[in-house]
Amino acid sequence: xxxxxxxxxxxxxxxxxxxxxxxxxxxxxxxxxxxxxxxxxxxxxxxxxxxxxxxxxxxxxxxxxxxxxxxxxxxxxxxxxxxxxxxxxxxxxxxxxxxxxxxxxxxxxxxxxxxxxxxxxxxxxxxxxxxxxxxxxx
Numbered sequence: 782x783x784x785x786x787x788x789x790x791x792x793x794x795x796x797x798x799x800x801x802x803x804x805x806x807x808x809x810x811x812x813x814x815x816x817x818x819x820x821x822x823x824x825x826x827x828x829x830x831x832x833x834x835x836x837x838x839x840x841x842x843x844x845x846x847x848x849x850x851x852x853x854x855x856x857x858x859x860x861x862x863x864x865x866x867x868x869x870x871x872x873x874x875x876x877x878x879x880x881x882x883x884x885x886x887x888x889x890x891x892x893x894x895x896x897x898x899x900x901x902x903x904x905x906x907x908x909x910x911x912x913x914x915x916x917x918x919x
Contacts, residue, residue: 810890812879814844814856820902825911827862827871834865837902837911839891841880858891860900860913873915875899 817840825832838861846854858878862871878899881890889902900913 810881810883812841812844812856813882814841814880816841816880816882820909822902822911823908825862825913827911827913828915832862832864832870835870835911836863836867837861837909838863839880839889860891862911862913871913875915 819838822835825835840859842857855877858875858880878891878893887904891900892898903910
């Protein structure tokens with residue numbers, strides 16, 4: 782009986798080890814504040830319209846931004862998108878949104894605390910791609 786219990790413990794240990802080794806790893810990210818960057822994007826879907834060869838500028842506010850009068854404001858992300866002729870396609874301040882840059886640097890997301898994702902930038906073998914929907918229907 783004692784050997785049976787020991788074997789059960791060893792078997793459970795092996796099962797847990799296998800699960801931890803073969804379970805898919807998920808990326809995590811904390812919000813990034815005071816970040817500013819630009820990316821050249823080869824393919825972009827912006828509010829259901831397709832664009833190619835655009836540039837994206839993203840700016841995230843501080844963790845406790847203030848308005849012109851010094852009053853507290855919610856964190857926000859500003860996004861500007863330009864076409865290949867440097868003509869502005871889209872510009873907006875996404876209120877209550879935060880910027881998330883994942884560990885590998887290949888995924889960048891803009892979203893809200895309620896898990897609404899407004900933009901996803903992904904790095905592929907060919908370059909960066911963008912999916913953007915200001916309503917968060919991604």
